[in-house]
Amino acid sequence: MKSLINARYWRGRSLKARVAVAAIAATSIAGASVLGVSAASAKGKSAPLIVWIDTARVPYEKAYMAANPHANVKWVLYNGNENGTGILQSKFALWNRTGWPSDAPDVMFDSQNYDAVQLGSPPYNDLLNLKSYVPKSVLGKFAGTSMKAGCTTPSGQVVCLRNDSAAEVLWVNPTLYKQFFGSAPIPTTWATFLADGTALNNAHPGYVIGSVGDGFSVDDYFLWANECPLDKVIGKGKIEINPGSANCTGITNLMDSSGDVGKSLSDDSIFSIPGGPQKIVMAVGALWEGTAVFQTGAANGVPNGTMVAYPAPTATNGAAVTGDLGGGLWLVSKHSPNKAAAAKLAQFMATSPKIQKVGVDAGLPQYVPDQAAYVSSLSSVFGDPSTTEATWKQAAAQVWDGWSPVPWSTDNVWASTDLANVTGGKPVSGELLPYAEALANQARLAGYTVESPNKTVATGG
Numbered sequence: 001m002k003s004l005i006n007a008r009y010w011r012g013r014s015l016k017a018r019v020a021v022a023a024i025a026a027t028s029i030a031g032a033s034v035l036g037v038s039a040a041s042a043k044g045k046s047a048p049l050i051v052w053i054d055t056a057r058v059p060y061e062k063a064y065m066a067a068n069p070h071a072n073v074k075w076v077l078y079n080g081n082e083n084g085t086g087i088l089q090s091k092f093a094l095w096n097r098t099g100w101p102s103d104a105p106d107v108m109f110d111s112q113n114y115d116a117v118q119l120g121s122p123p124y125n126d127l128l129n130l131k132s133y134v135p136k137s138v139l140g141k142f143a144g145t146s147m148k149a150g151c152t153t154p155s156g157q158v159v160c161l162r163n164d165s166a167a168e169v170l171w172v173n174p175t176l177y178k179q180f181f182g183s184a185p186i187p188t189t190w191a192t193f194l195a196d197g198t199a200l201n202n203a204h205p206g207y208v209i210g211s212v213g214d215g216f217s218v219d220d221y222f223l224w225a226n227e228c229p230l231d232k233v234i235g236k237g238k239i240e241i242n243p244g245s246a247n248c249t250g251i252t253n254l255m256d257s258s259g260d261v262g263k264s265l266s267d268d269s270i271f272s273i274p275g276g277p278q279k280i281v282m283a284v285g286a287l288w289e290g291t292a293v294f295q296t297g298a299a300n301g302v303p304n305g306t307m308v309a310y311p312a313p314t315a316t317n318g319a320a321v322t323g324d325l326g327g328g329l330w331l332v333s334k335h336s337p338n339k340a341a342a343a344k345l346a347q348f349m350a351t352s353p354k355i356q357k358v359g360v361d362a363g364l365p366q367y368v369p370d371q372a373a374y375v376s377s378l379s380s381v382f383g384d385p386s387t388t389e390a391t392w393k394q395a396a397a398q399v400w401d402g403w404s405p406v407p408w409s410t411d412n413v414w415a416s417t418d419l420a421n422v423t424g425g426k427p428v429s430g431e432l433l434p435y436a437e438a439l440a441n442q443a444r445l446a447g448y449t450v451e452s453p454n455k456t457v458a459t460g461g
Contacts, residue, residue, distance in 0.1 A: 048072040049342055052105040054080030059360045060109075060349060067354045073345070080111040080328075088119060088331075092126045095335075106336040107346050109163070110329045113150045118407030119331065120159030122447075127159040128332040133343035134161070138351060141368050144397035150329060150405050154236050159331065161350035164363030165287055166327035167395035168225055169309040171294070172282040173302065174383060180204055180281060190226070190254055190313045193284075197260035200281060205263070210283035211270040212261055212422055215415025216325050219435070221284045224323035224403040226251040226315045230436055233404035239448045243436035244456040250316035252429040267423040277301050284312055286325040287392055288363045296381050308383045309391040321400040327366060364392050371396070408442040433457070 051073055053061060061075045081087050088108065095104060110116065120127035131139075139147060142162055151160040170193070172186055180200060187193040197209040212218050223230060228248035232240040242248070255261055266273050270293055273279055277294045285293060290309065294302050312322045330346040332339070349355050356365035358377040365371050375389040382388045403410070417438045418431040433456065440450045440457045450459050 046072060047102070047337065048074040049106045049336075049338065049345060050074045050076060050103060051345065052076045052078050052108040054078065054082065054109060054111060056080070057109050060355055063355050063360050064345075064349065067352070068348075076105065080109060081115055082111050088115060089124070092119060092124050096124070096126070100335045104333065104335060106333055106338065106342040107349075108331045108333070109349075110160075110331055111326065112409065113324070113327065113329065114405060114407065114409045116151055116160035116329050116331055117153050117405040120153050120157060121155075121407055126334060127157075128334040128336065128339055128343060129157040129159065130161065130332065130343055130346075131158050133332075133340060134158070134347050138347065141351075142366050143368050143371075143393075144399055145401035146327075146366050146396070146399060149324070149399055149401045149403070150327075152405070154233060160329040161346055162366035163328035163330060163350055164356070165366045165392070165396040166325045166363070167287055167392075167399050168221055168284060168312045168322040168324060169287060169391050169395050170282060170284055170312050171280075171289060172308050172310055173280060173306055174308055175306065176207070176281045180207070186282075186310050188311070188313060190222075190251055190316055193282075193313045194254055194258035194260055196282075197264035198258050201259060201263045206275060207264065207279050207281050208266045208273055208283070209260065209264045209281055210285070211266045211268060211273065212428070213266055213268045213419075214270055215419050216411045217270065218418070218422060218428065218431075219410050219414040220323045220325045222251050222255065222323075223248065224400060225284075225312055225321060227317060227319055227321060227400055227402055229402060230439055231404055231406060231410050232402045233406065233448075234451065237448055238451055239404070239406070239443050240451050240453070241436050241440050241443065241457055242452050242454065243432040244452075244454040247315065247317055248432055249429065252427075252432055254316070256427045256429050261422065261428060262425060287395065288326065290382060290388075304381055305383050309388040309395075311391055311394060319400075320398060322395050322398045323403070324399045327363070364396060366396065368396075406443070406448075407446050408439075410439065413438045413442060 049072065053075060055077060065071065078087055079085060088110065095101065116127065118124065139158060143165060146162045147158065150162060151158055153159055181196060187196055193209065200207050200209060226247050228251065229240045229242045229245050230248065234240050268274060270283065270285065290296065290307055294307050296302065296304050314320050330350050332342045332346050336342040351367040351370065353370050353373055356367060356370040357374060365374055371393060375392060379385040414435060418435050421431055422428055436457050443450050450457065452459055
């Protein structure tokens, strides 16, 4: 029932595509294996660029080779570090001890937002600083603070390029919403959102407004989106972890007092709500959940033209910010013998409209110049396309940058420390301190000095 399914891996996939992806994954997930080498790379005199991708990126490989048929590239399939499995970390640690082999990757797709800063910082220091290879004019066209939030180390190095946006929005089924709430406006605050959930609990049990049953839902969709400072780097080697902040206690107290947790906020995974997507009246979730969760047009989903994206509820302090889940990163190894070519390939993958388009299932491009063409192609997929388009673009630029890129996964910490307690019926507010203490332990192990303004958690390095 409680699923830690890698949401990033499944995002944007049709049911048919997921079946195909699962078939590939079943034969290759145990390790990296050669996916395919173009004819040009097989015959080329110089060593090919080696690019590691996950199974969901197979269409990217095909689109790249179609646009660059003579490219000397060797594509290797691995699991994308899904769910924080640490394949790259273990490989890099080994190679730093034994020497980097000739078949090490030049470019990697990584599904984990925390990995770039980790792999680009001590003790690894293995990622190329792209500032010298990708034009400043290109780096400046990624939405909002997305490059700062996932790709910039505390020392200022840019060590990755963002793929698609995974900003949080409020997905709404307008037909169900009107059926249950009449002409009431779509909620714009956490208080009104949760009040709707309470009313739904009382009058229509079984219908839901989202989930707390995944290892990413509470921390990314509620705490991050409410400017809760549990992961806020405030200087070189310094991090603020302050569960006593009103931004943390405000949202968790609202969740507890609503009575929604375990009811209209299901304790099942968002991917396995009892009754399926037809029972979801609305749900706060990433942009890609419009297809990955609701499986638009699939037999067990909702019909095309049903779901509409609205802005996520504003934070309890009134800030118009949102959280983020996934999106993926393009990394370049600083050990590549052809750094310029590797950086050029990564830039193409992250910014080219030949890659960042609906036919490649890229998701809303994080690179702003590619967004308009992408969203215009979805006019028949979602209800009220103009509202959905405006919401997506707005959300992509409103991800709060106070949930910082660090060399550990806040999702994994929540999943291992607090998820079972929340889904088991314990108050969400009671999990703030254990979560913060577990994060502080991770921070200290990574060499950070922890600062907690009200001394809620132990400070020091």
